[in-house]
Structures are given as C-alpha cells and as structure tokens.
Amino acid sequence: MSSKVYCIAQFLPKAGKEAALFKVLQDLEPNSTREDGCIQYTVTRQLVSPYAEGKSFPIAFNEIWASNEAFEQHCERAEIKHFFETQCIAETGLVADFNVCIYTDEQF
Numbered sequence: 001m002s003s004k005v006y007c008i009a010q011f012l013p014k015a016g017k018e019a020a021l022f023k024v025l026q027d028l029e030p031n032s033t034r035e036d037g038c039i040q041y042t043v044t045r046q047l048v049s050p051y052a053e054g055k056s057f058p059i060a061f062n063e064i065w066a067s068n069e070a071f072e073q074h075c076e077r078a079e080i081k082h083f084f085e086t087q088c089i090a091e092t093g094l095v096a097d098f099n100v101c102i103y104t105d106e107q108f
Contacts, residue, residue, distance in 0.1 A: 004039065005065040005102050010057035011088075012097040021094040022059055024087060031079060037070025038063075057099065071102060 013021040025043040032041040046058045065071040074080060087093035 002105060003067045005068050005071045005104060007061065007063035007065065007071060007100065007102045009061040009063065009100040010098060011059045011095050012057040013059065013094055014096045017094040018058060021087070024083070024094060025059065025061065028079065028083060031077075032074060035070070035074055035077075037066035038074070039066060040064040057097065068102070 011021060011025070022043065022045065029041055029043060032038055041061065041063050043059065043061050046056055046060070063071075065074065088095040088098050
C-alpha cells in the first residue's frame with residue numbers, strides 16, 4: 001500500500017454564486033499543483049446522471065497527495081488559509097457550507 005492521501009473537498013455555494021466560487025477555486029489550482037507532494041489537484045462540478053444519484057455539494061476538489069505531511073503543509077499555506085477564512089467562514093464569502101475529508105488506500 002501507499003502513503004498517499006486522497007482528499008475530497010466539497011463546497012456548497014451561496015445562491016447565485018456557483019460560477020464565482022468555481023472561478024475562485026480554479027485560481028487555487030496552479031500554485032497547489034506546483035507544491036511538493038501534490039499528485040493531483042482538480043476542481044470539478046457535479047454532473048447529473050441516473051448512475052450517480054448520491055448526495056453531494058455541487059463543487060468538489062479531487063486531490064491526491066504523496067503523504068499526510070504534504071497534505072497538511074498544503075493546508076497551512078497562506079493562500080489556502082486565506083480562502084477558507086474569506087470564502088468559507090466570513091459572512092461575505094461565497095460558500096454556504098463545505099466538507100473536507102481525507103482518505104487512505106491502506107488496509108486497516
């Protein structure tokens with residue numbers, strides 16, 4: 001097994017703010033993909049399909065990091081902290097709700 005960390009970071013935009021939030025999140029990609037330990041960092045939009053009818057927020061980052069340490073270093077970057085402070089926590093932000101989870105492919 002690997003030490004890779006898989007992160008799904010989901011965002012529920014405030015009403016009418018989906019396009020603006022998607023753009024803000026896209027702007028985080030270039031610097032993040034240059035970080036040590038970043039394998040994948042892609043913002044995506046949910047698609048409607050009869051084969052995938054689960055509950056989710058409409059925008060999600062799909063991330064793969066070489067290790068938990070690499071993921072945590074990413075989270076400590078000023079640009080990432082600024083995003084969460086101004087868009088997720090601040091009343092004036094574009095995000096109504098968010099959910100960030102990490103996973104491993106290692107067996108228990």
